[in-house]
Amino acid sequence: MTTSPPHEAPPPYDVASPGTLSGTERTRVRRLSERAATDRQALYDVLDAGRICHLGVIVDGCPRVLPTGYGRDGDTLYLHGSTGAVSLRAGGEICVTVTHLDGLVLARSVFHHSMNYRSAVIYGRPRLVTDPEEKLAGLRAIVENLAPGRWDAARRPTRKELAATAVVALSLEEASVKVRQGPPSDDEEDLGLDVWAGVLPVREVVGDPVPDPLLRPGIGYSK
């Protein structure tokens, strides 16, 4: 079943890696390695197109995966949370994954059903941001990634709000990108089957703005 984890490793057979964004063992994409992207721009593209990442931490010896916002500034990813948050206090390495589902791949065989996707996996030890200027820059990256222009449009954080918010920085040094696009990869001998095969494209759509019921009259939405 090729819908299985895109970043999965290792395969039942050994394949040479076409390369990754970093040279570590865990970012070497071993399963279906033809799907691995190697350039840094591919990483930026996947990250910049997303709004939610899935943050993996270890709490009490068990993995915990939480959705959260993020922002990128150069080769640094910023995450934030309440200063009391377990996931940001846990210490140790974290893993951040961003995934875009682009299509449902319907093959002639059940086995070759798959998904078209773009995904990035980043590993590293987060650094708590204590420098006030970097903290603001990190928050700005997070808010701008959510909705461009809002950092300038909305009221900036107060000292109290800043104190209640923890910002951590994660280097993009150790990362891998994997992409699958295109039609199904059916076995030669299945091509004659009387089964529809192809892709159902999937995309995320942002709809028309819904004003807050408390919005004062006369304030229009501008992107």
Place this chain on the structure above:
Amino acid sequence: MTTSPPHEAPPPYDVASPGTLSGTERTRVRRLSERAATDRQALYDVLDAGRICHLGVIVDGCPRVLPTGYGRDGDTLYLHGSTGAVSLRAGGEICVTVTHLDGLVLARSVFHHSMNYRSAVIYGRPRLVTDPEEKLAGLRAIVENLAPGRWDAARRPTRKELAATAVVALSLEEASVKVRQGPPSDDEEDLGLDVWAGVLPVREVVGDPVPDPLLRPGIGYSK
């Protein structure tokens, strides 16, 4: 910043939990606990509306988060992968998270920017499915969750394909669901600001089927 991890715990203050789907400490939603859902149907709804989960495992002492397909059958979640896959071989507990982004919440203050979402987090020790009948049922659940009807439409797995595929079962016993919907929650004193506030709705759209270039003529797509 309330875009922070929805399932985050614990908060700087202690709040009583309105209840979770299970009685364990880690599924007790502590941060913004008014967003916790308590009934099992809410869990099913989040899972059944999704196609990709993020699977968290521990590999060499570090968290790893991988996107993968899944399927639900009653109170069991099924995942699959290559039989050699590290994430399924790792042993120990896993965490599976499914998240739907429903909206970008633009507040009058940067601090109250947020997201509307539905998410489910499941913890447990996966069980390798060895019973052939359950293995087929698990694969069926996974394929049907990807695209309903395909289990019957496409060629079923061969013995060889089945042997190459590992299926694991995860009980839905220990899970939490968190939901945020609605307009921004600005501070009272910000309501008078000259800043647009509201929600940009986000939804996933499945487009028109794109036939495989190798599709034999005369085979139409039927849902």
